[in-house]
């Protein structure tokens with residue numbers, strides 16, 4: 050009746066992906082590569098031991114497989130709505146197949162006939178209050194639901210083991226994640242129960258008690274003590290399940306993926322294929338190198354990241370981004386601190402009386418710059434790679450100068466430095482759209498990237514970035530901007546980034562594409578500094594920026610403006626970089642891949658029409 054104490058099947062599973070577990074004195078287990086892994090490669094996949102959809106939006110996706118309608122290329126035009134469980138009226142599934150799977154695995158136990166209180170049919174929930182109620186409920190019930198689902202799976206596994214005797218360890222390598230593999234990984238996870246604060250331990254105890262009293266768990270050999278241990282593991286191991294737009298849909302217990310340690314400069318990223326978690330290499334990884342993922346959004350300041358890592362995961366991060374002895378570590382000094390909870394509370398209490406350091410006033414100020422002072426055609430012509438101009442060093446570097454000064458460092462040169470296969474040869478040949486099914490994925494993209502009409506590197510600005518190394522280019526960019534006198538709104542601060550990301554979304558929603566493009570260019574500069582080049586956030590952002598810039602061109606033409614080559618060049622570069630990044634992250638099966646191909650197709654067609 051005990052959990053697996055061996056990890057033989059798990060190790061065999063990892064070995065089939067060229068991975069090994071090693072013991073690290075500070076981190077516990079670590080996953081290392083045993084063979085070179087190419088950027089874009091699947092490091093491993095991980096099956097959920099339990100998933101819980103967020104209550105507030107569980108009507109938007111299948112609660113079993115976590116696919117949204119139309120989320121895959123093949124089902125894009127499918128209009129069949131999700132099917133709602135007719136009994137509880139609060140769970141949604143793609144079809145009978147998903148419903149049956151969910152029913153067998155957990156839904157038969159947790160499905161309660163609908164009452165006016167637990168009835169969550171979205172169409173009936175018109176009032177805002179109702180939706181808020183749902184959200185509050187999420188926090189208190191999510192742990193219980195996760196405990197129930199995981200406990201059901203674990204006890205089922207234990208029962209099967211009793212019947213079959215101890216699992217026979219086959220000799221063959223297992224490249225499939227069997228239940229045995231998942232269970233071995235789960236049993237090996239840290240729970241940090243010695244570190245959790247008292248109020249959480251009390252919460253775990255009460256959740257465990259409630260779960261154990263459920264009719265379907267009362268007779269299992271699992272004790273409350275073990276359920277408390279599960280809850281401890283959930284807290285420092287579980288994943289948010291998100292969609293392609295990176296919106297959270299739910300939470301999942303993924304034991305195999307939980308073996309990977311954290312870095313604020315990760316070399317791998319977590320993506321989801323429905324409810325299957327996929328870890329992908331976002332950089333080339335060498336044998337013996339540790340594979341890391343980020344547990345927190347690395348766009349946060351060092352203080353904020355480290356606080357979450359301490360409070361939720363109980364460790365002190367010492368990754369390269371968290372140290373000051375290297376270029377990546379200098380990013381945090383540049384970003385500074387975000388608005389603290391205290392500042393925010395004070396701002397809400399006191400209103401905001403014209404203090405330009407406060408977030409709302411920052412936003413107003415930025416919009417004024419974007420709408421009135423930032424002349425995109427003039428700036429692009431002034432600060433480009435061929436003519437040698439740099440912003441006046443005696444004046445503060447305001448937002449638009451920052452963007453036009455830094456963009457040439459970062460895209461394309463930072464990209465080509467991180468991926469030698471990308472070359473900017475300065476040819477002016479038109480881009481050929483080749484998408485033949487049998488050409489290799491990367492081959493197609495790289496050929497197109499060489500068709501950039503950027504000038505060759507020796508003609509490029511700034512000179513100090515003429516080095517081939519990613520770190521040198523980034524270091525030079527950081528050096529350059531720190532020599533300017535401080536601006537009223539300091540462009541490289543994290544507070545400016547958060548204001549601009551919000552404004553970028555707002556202006557896109559308003560259809561103000563010209564402003565959105567400028568804000569998007571600023572966000573691209575910051576993301577290029579903060580995220581590794583093939584990070585999913587960068588892929589997603591490049592696509593949004595390309596779309597905004599394209600819409601801006603169209604909007605301008607409708608209003609009688611004339612098309613400028615610099616605009617086309619920008620859109621083309623962002624489309625190509627988006628393709629490159631999407632290919633290595635979300636992959637060719639994703640909606641994003643289809644979207645970027647569509648955008649490219651429209652773009653090329655329009656260009657050809659004008660010839």
Ligand SMILES: C[S@@+](CC[C@H](N)C(=O)[O-])C[C@H]1O[C@@H](n2cnc3c(N)ncnc32)[C@H](O)[C@@H]1O
Pocket residue numbers: 075076077078079237238239241285286306307308309310311312361362363364365366367368
């Ligand atoms: C999801 S688990 C990762 C696997 C874990 N090392 C193990 O042996 O089970 C998260 C825990 O691993 C440890 N950990 C992860 N990343 C770390 C890092 N960069 N430095 C130190 N400890 C880390 C922390 O104890 C954290 O709570």
